[in-house]
Amino acid sequence: xxxVSIIGxxxxxxxxxxxxxxxxxxxxxxxxxxxxxxxxxxxxETGELAGLKEFMGEPGQIASMIGDAEVLVTHLxxxxxxxxxxxxxxxxxxxxxxxxxNIDRAACAARAVQVVNAPGRNAxxxxxxxxxxxLMETRLMRAGHEALRQGIWRGDLYRADLTGxxxxxxxxxxxxxGQIGTRVVKLLRPFGCRILVADPYKTLDADDxxxxxxxxxxxxxxxxxDVVSLHARVTDETRGFLAAPEFAAMQRGAWFINTARxxxxxxxxxxxxxxxxxxxxxxxETFWQEPPPADSPLLRLPNVTLTPHIAGxxxxxxxxxxxxxxxxxxxxxxxxxxxxxx
Numbered sequence: 001x002x003x004v005s006i007i008g009x010x011x012x013x014x015x016x017x018x019x020x021x022x023x024x025x026x027x028x029x030x031x032x033x034x035x036x037x038x039x040x041x042x043x044x045e046t047g048e049l050a051g052l053k054e055f056m057g058e059p060g061q062i063a064s065m066i067g068d069a070e071v072l073v074t075h076l077x078x079x080x081x082x083x084x085x086x087x088x089x090x091x092x093x094x095x096x097x098x099x100x101x102n103i104d105r106a107a108c109a110a111r112a113v114q115v116v117n118a119p120g121r122n123a124x125x126x127x128x129x130x131x132x133x134x135l136m137e138t139r140l141m142r143a144g145h146e147a148l149r150q151g152i153w154r155g156d157l158y159r160a161d162l163t164g165x166x167x168x169x170x171x172x173x174x175x176x177x178g179q180i181g182t183r184v185v186k187l188l189r190p191f192g193c194r195i196l197v198a199d200p201y202k203t204l205d206a207d208d209x210x211x212x213x214x215x216x217x218x219x220x221x222x223x224x225x226d227v228v229s230l231h232a233r234v235t236d237e238t239r240g241f242l243a244a245p246e247f248a249a250m251q252r253g254a255w256f257i258n259t260a261r262x263x264x265x266x267x268x269x270x271x272x273x274x275x276x277x278x279x280x281x282x283x284x285e286t287f288w289q290e291p292p293p294a295d296s297p298l299l300r301l302p303n304v305t306l307t308p309h310i311a312g313x314x315x316x317x318x319x320x321x322x323x324x325x326x327x328x329x330x331x332x333x334x335x336x337x338x339x340x341x342x
Contacts, residue, residue, distance in 0.1 A: 005069035055102035081107035094325035122312030127183035129311035168192035173225030176232035
């Protein structure tokens with residue numbers, strides 16, 4: 001029997017992981033963390049978990065949950081060198097997320113512990129959410145909702161000088177053409193909008209090119225787009241790369257959408273562009289820190305829609321992630337190559 005410790009939470013439930021795994025030959029022990037009802041740690045700079053990000057659980061607690069397991073299946077549990085020292089039987093870690101930032105991969109490699117992950121698990125969910133975010137902003141849904149909740153009937157939102165064009169008349173620029181960006185393109189195409197893409201590391205696929213999607217550079221995309229939507233990954237190159245010069249380069253009256261990650265955006269500069277009216281509005285799903293400070297002026301701007309980092313939250317994401325991790329475990333037991341080794 002292969003001993004498996006499953007450390008789930010209230011999104012990626014341990015029972016869902018267990019149900020996706022092969023039925024024979026596994027001895028599964030199930031544990032549950034309190035996320036998202038309780039927040040995870042965004043980043044740790046000192047102590048046993050230094051360098052790890054977006055995790056929940058203390059070293060002693062997690063080591064106890066892993067015990068003598070050979071396989072760890074997890075979403076948010078941290079794994080550090082000190083935890084590995086306490087769990088010498090561990091050989092495989094399956095992380096049900098695209099970026100396993102909660103795992104010390106160097107420490108795992110030093111101890112011959114293989115790490116696999118689930119890239120793209122929530123790509124469809126985030127892409128759908130992005131379409132909703134664009135419509136929310138361009139069709140004034142937020143403004144109408146907020147007024148009506150206060151008992152105010154905003155009939156003036158029908159005025160031609162307040163409302164705007166439909167997507168079919170807009171140019172939408174997507175920064176990033178990875179698993180999420182490519183899906184957003186496919187969902188946008190039926191609306192008939194002009195679509196620009198900027199990603200120096202990707203090539204436009206033939207089908208998108210045939211449907212008029214244009215690959216360009218960032219400067220051209222910012223200058224030509226009515227809506228700019230961010231879908232890049234956080235790297236040294238992209239950290240803080242959207243700041244005052246980039247927002248100034250956008251068309252006056254444009255909208256900015258961020259369903260990617262907060263560290264790529266200089267939020268004080270974005271706030272200034274929104275306060276000045278240079279940008280008409282923004283939809284923000286991620287922030288420089290999460291949760292953002294309650295007194296942040298960005299949270300009080302009337303032209304911003306805010307959500308608490310939920311774009312990837314769907315039961316479909318849960319099912320896909322569990323199935324991806326289960327397939328990696330099957331391959332490990334069968335001696336087959338992994339699909340997503342880290």
